[in-house]
Amino acid sequence: MENKVFLSYGAFISPLGSTVESNYESIFQGNSGVQQVIASGFKDENWFISKIDWLKENRYNNLLSTALEALTKTEHKSILASKKTRFIISSTKGNITALPLDVFASTRTIIKDLTGNQNIPIIISNACISGVTAINTAADYIRYSGIENVVIIGIDTVSDFITYGFQSLFALSDQPSQPFDAKRKGISLGEACGIIVATKNKPTDFSVEYLNGTSSNDANHISGPSRTGEGLYRVVKKSIEKSCIKNDAIDFISAHGTGTIYNDEMESIAFSRCALTTVSLNSLKGYFGHTLGAAGVIETIVCMLSLQHQQVFKSIGYEEKGTSEPLNVATETINKPLNIVLKTASGFGGGNAALLLKNVSCN
Amino acid sequence: MQLISSTYIAKAAIKKDGVIRHELTEDNWLKECYQKMELDYPKFHKMDNLSKMAFLSLELMKTSAVFDTIEDDTVELIFANTSASQHTDLKFIDSYQHQGNPSPSLFVYTLPNILTGELAIRNKWYGENTFFVASEFDASLFTERMHHSAQNGKKLCLCGWVESKLDEKNMPELEECFLFLVAVNKETSDLAQTNFASDLIDLYKNNQTK
Numbered sequence: 001m002e003n004k005v006f007l008s009y010g011a012f013i014s015p016l017g018s019t020v021e022s023n024y025e026s027i028f029q030g031n032s033g034v035q036q037v038i039a040s041g042f043k044d045e046n047w048f049i050s051k052i053d054w055l056k057e058n059r060y061n062n063l064l065s066t067a068l069e070a071l072t073k074t075e076h077k078s079i080l081a082s083k084k085t086r087f088i089i090s091s092t093k094g095n096i097t098a099l100p101l102d103v104f105a106s107t108r109t110i111i112k113d114l115t116g117n118q119n120i121p122i123i124i125s126n127a128c129i130s131g132v133t134a135i136n137t138a139a140d141y142i143r144y145s146g147i148e149n150v151v152i153i154g155i156d157t158v159s160d161f162i163t164y165g166f167q168s169l170f171a172l173s174d175q176p177s178q179p180f181d182a183k184r185k186g187i188s189l190g191e192a193c194g195i196i197v198a199t200k201n202k203p204t205d206f207s208v209e210y211l212n213g214t215s216s217n218d219a220n221h222i223s224g225p226s227r228t229g230e231g232l233y234r235v236v237k238k239s240i241e242k243s244c245i246k247n248d249a250i251d252f253i254s255a256h257g258t259g260t261i262y263n264d265e266m267e268s269i270a271f272s273r274c275a276l277t278t279v280s281l282n283s284l285k286g287y288f289g290h291t292l293g294a295a296g297v298i299e300t301i302v303c304m305l306s307l308q309h310q311q312v313f314k315s316i317g318y319e320e321k322g323t324s325e326p327l328n329v330a331t332e333t334i335n336k337p338l339n340i341v342l343k344t345a346s347g348f349g350g351g352n353a354a355l356l357l358k359n360v361s362c363n
Numbered sequence: 364m365q366l367i368s369s370t371y372i373a374k375a376a377i378k379k380d381g382v383i384r385h386e387l388t389e390d391n392w393l394k395e396c397y398q399k400m401e402l403d404y405p406k407f408h409k410m411d412n413l414s415k416m417a418f419l420s421l422e423l424m425k426t427s428a429v430f431d432t433i434e435d436d437t438v439e440l441i442f443a444n445t446s447a448s449q450h451t452d453l454k455f456i457d458s459y460q461h462q463g464n465p466s467p468s469l470f471v472y473t474l475p476n477i478l479t480g481e482l483a484i485r486n487k488w489y490g491e492n493t494f495f496v497a498s499e500f501d502a503s504l505f506t507e508r509m510h511h512s513a514q515n516g517k518k519l520c521l522c523g524w525v526e527s528k529l530d531e532k533n534m535p536e537l538e539e540c541f542l543f544l545v546a547v548n549k550e551t552s553d554l555a556q557t558n559f560a561s562d563l564i565d566l567y568k569n570n571q572t573k
Contacts, residue, residue: 042465092474094496099452100531102445104496122504123496125447126476133493140511144553161452164459165470214515215491216436217483223471234436234489348471349480351492 003200005139007357008207010151010195011070012301013063014288015052019070024305027287027313028333034176034188034289041172042164048176049158050190050289059157059191060095061106067153067193068114075205076151076197081116084148086141088122090134091155091293093162115151128256128347129215130154131194131296132355136213138198148200154297155193162292163189169223177259177290178317179283180268180329184259190289194298202360208304211340212242213355223348225262229270231352232344236274239342239354250279250356251338252312254303256345257283258290259317263346268323276342282330286316296345296353303341307359312336364509364559365546367519368427370420371570372396373539378570379423393419404485411451411472412527414481416540417442420523421482424542433488438519438544439512440479440492441505446528447496448475453529478525491517500524500567502560509545509559513552520545524567541567 009020015033016026033050041047055063072080079085089111094103104123111121124134131154138150166172166187173186197203198210216238218231226232240247253276255267271277284299291298306312314333321327344354368380374392376383389395393415397407402422407415424430451472458466471477476494483492491512497504509520523542530536543563
């Protein structure tokens with residue numbers, strides 16, 4: 001029998017709030033952080049971005065420091081410096097302003113300075129599946145490496161580099177992104193930092209149980225989603241099998257849902273192949289934009305909020321079916337009994353990842 | 364953990380299991396290597412240097428018989444370096460700062476894990492893949508992940524330490540790829556980690572110096 005792994009809230013900083021609670025209130029109210037940002041693009045084009053307005057200079061380092069300072073004020077404080085605690089960071093670009101120097105040097109220094117942890121931080125840069133992969137990796141450290149706690153940090157900030165890049169791919173939407181909707185036109189970028197603490201022992205405050213997860217490659221294209229949803233189909237199927245559950249045990253899917261034509265279509269095909277088209281589903285990109293390396297972590301935090309409050313949050317921007325396979329996209333935030341939720345992610349490099357979470361009674 | 368094969372490529376030579384297979388002396392030594400290996404894979408020419416090095420190293424390694432047994436999702440890819448996609452990042456920045464427009468073909472390579480995608484596409488491998496960034500060659504990062512992979516039921520891990528890094532004057536500072544294929548065993552992987560990590564450091568240093 002494998003060790004159980006529990007996940008609890010560490011910190012959550014987004015345009016919608018600087019605490020887990022304030023983010024929850026904003027999500028419950030249906031607020032979105034996505035706004036038009038003047039001259040944010042190449043040649044001063046205006047794009048819709050979920051941007052943290054109080055972050056001014058040294059944005060990545062300040063965001064990371066602020067999130068870690070919030071973490072040191074939680075009940076997790078006592079474990080941060082422990083030898084049995086590892087840090088895993090999920091980020092696609094780190095502190096990109098440091099180029100040509102090491103974009104992750106500041107990450108290591110800030111973690112060591114603010115937490116006193118002497119272990120080498122593990123940095124995962126696996127495009128948009130980084131966050132889900134980081135959580136899966138954390139569980140492996142707890143189950144198989146004698147580690148008691150893993151602090152999982154998902155972080156990315158918006159930069160000219162990222163905005164110009166997605167603009168050059170014609171992947172950005174000229175409206176706030178509308179995942180899975182018939183009129184969707186592309187991505188809205190975003191920035192955030194989320195921290196989850198994975199533990200071997202069940203924490204006293206709210207937690208969920210991590211069941212299992214995995215990653216897979218489409219083996220198809222470096223920047224385009226698979227037409228058959230092969231990699232996503234495989235990670236969902238394997239995660240279900242590893243967790244020894246049936247697919248009808250899944251009560252809710254927190255999809256990747258970037259709002260591009262091809263990604264969302266691919267997801268519908270994969271979920272259809274998994275016989276999951278009737279399960280309640282949302283994408284959180286309408287609230288936070290696509291936060292790249294942070295996405296898997298902050299969206300898993302919101303899955304934990306769904307389990308805590310027994311609520312499925314509406315998928316902002318969705319009105320009308322826009323994929324060849326039907327999906328049960330949430331159009332309103334509703335109360336619903338939730339026991340097991342599926343979180344998925346897909347990204348450049350053909351990567352796909354999934355994980356399953358289970359409600360544990362906190363009474 | 365049992366080493367099945369290793370390769371090493373840098374400007375000078377490409378080696379398999381410590382033996383030089385091709386000397387590489389031209390300025391465009393990656394293209395030279397591709398030609399000397401008589402490969403026919405046009406996508407190679409579009410790749411960034413990280414992907415090219417990993418691709419060439421794997422093509423050389425694939426002459427081992429064990430590759431006949433690797434298919435579908437039986438191998439896990441574990442890759443790492445210190446500089447992520449720094450080389451291509453700088454080229455992409457140059458495209459919008461000095462060349463007129465942000466280049467989409469450069470932008471797609473501004474993620475280090477694209478190279479694992481390239482290897483997956485070439486070989487139709489659907490298995491797990493992770494790209495880590497470390498501050499130096501970290502053998503225990505590889506052995507820990509291989510141990511986890513073994514516990515998750517995998518039998519083979521293809522690992523790579525692959526770097527394409529420019530200095531502050533935009534000149535190549537370090538370009539190398541050290542690839543190693545390892546058979547892992549669920550029963551013994553935990554205890555094997557320390558010794559294997561030490562072997563890996565020796566193997567890496569030997570490849571670099573010889």
